[in-house]
Each structure stands twice: as structure tokens, then as C-alpha cells.
Amino acid sequence: MQRFQELEVWRTSHQLTLNVYGLSRGFPPEERFGLTSQIRRAAVSVPSNLAEGAKRASRGDYARFLNISESSLAEVEYLLLLSGDLGYARQDQVQPLILEADRISQMIYRLRAKVAHSETVDGRRSTVDQ
Numbered sequence: 001m002q003r004f005q006e007l008e009v010w011r012t013s014h015q016l017t018l019n020v021y022g023l024s025r026g027f028p029p030e031e032r033f034g035l036t037s038q039i040r041r042a043a044v045s046v047p048s049n050l051a052e053g054a055k056r057a058s059r060g061d062y063a064r065f066l067n068i069s070e071s072s073l074a075e076v077e078y079l080l081l082l083s084g085d086l087g088y089a090r091q092d093q094v095q096p097l098i099l100e101a102d103r104i105s106q107m108i109y110r111l112r113a114k115v116a117h118s119e120t121v122d123g124r125r126s127t128v129d130q
Contacts, residue, residue, distance in 0.1 A: 004051035009107040013047040016100050020076065027088045039079040045072035059115050066112040070105060077101045
């Protein structure tokens with residue numbers, strides 16, 4: 001497996017995480033242990049699972065960590081929508097992050113498909129249980 005820092009999807013999701021932290025600084029103080037904490041944990045989970053998965057010995061493990069990243073990203077998208085609907089962030093702040101999350105989701109999906117359906121050493125196709 002390759003170093004996670006070399007993955008464009010990791011770099012992009014890391015930047016999204018930094019942006020989520022920046023956005024959530026403006027959330028109300030009473031949300032410190034609620035929405036602020038939840039959206040930050042979900043955002044951190046995306047690049048964290050990409051990094052951890054990249055170091056797994058088997059492609060099956062790697063694919064599972066990529067799926068966890070996808071799931072966490074879906075949570076981030078929802079929490080961004082919620083923060084806008086609650087008026088904690090303006091739509092012009094939330095919408096670009098949602099679009100970026102969607103782009104990252106597509107990147108993770110393609111990487112997971114590639115990992116899960118990669119060629120074996122002897123040239124036969126191999127699929128990984130997910």
C-alpha cells in the first residue's frame with residue numbers, strides 16, 4: 001500500500017477537515033459538545049480512516065476502511081446541511097463544503113472500487129468481501 005500523504009483524496013479530505021474546523025468555530029457556544037463536536041469528529045474520521053486503511057496488509061481491510069471514510073463523509077454532509085438549516089452557518093459557507101464532500105465521496109468510491117477489484121499476482125481477477 002502507498003503512503004497516505006501521497007493520496008490526492010487524503011489531501012483533499014484533510015483540507016475539508018480544516019475547513020470544517022474553521023466553519024464550526026462560528027457555531028454557538030452551547031453547541032460545543034453537540035453539533036460542533038460531532039461534525040469535527042466526523043470530518044476527522046474521513047482522512048484518518050484513509051490513512052489507517054492505506055497501511056492495512058490486506059486489500060479487504062483497506063476497502064473496509066475506505067467504506068468507513070465514505071460513511072463518515074456522508075455524516076459530514078448531513079451535519080453541514082443541518083448547520084445551515086439551523087442558521088449556524090450561511091448557505092454560501094456550507095454549500096462549497098458540501099460540493100467538496102461530494103467530490104471526495106466520488107474519489108473514495110473510485111479508490112475503493114479499484115482496491116476491491118484489483119488484479120491478483122497471477123493475473124486472475126479477485127474481489128474483496130465488503
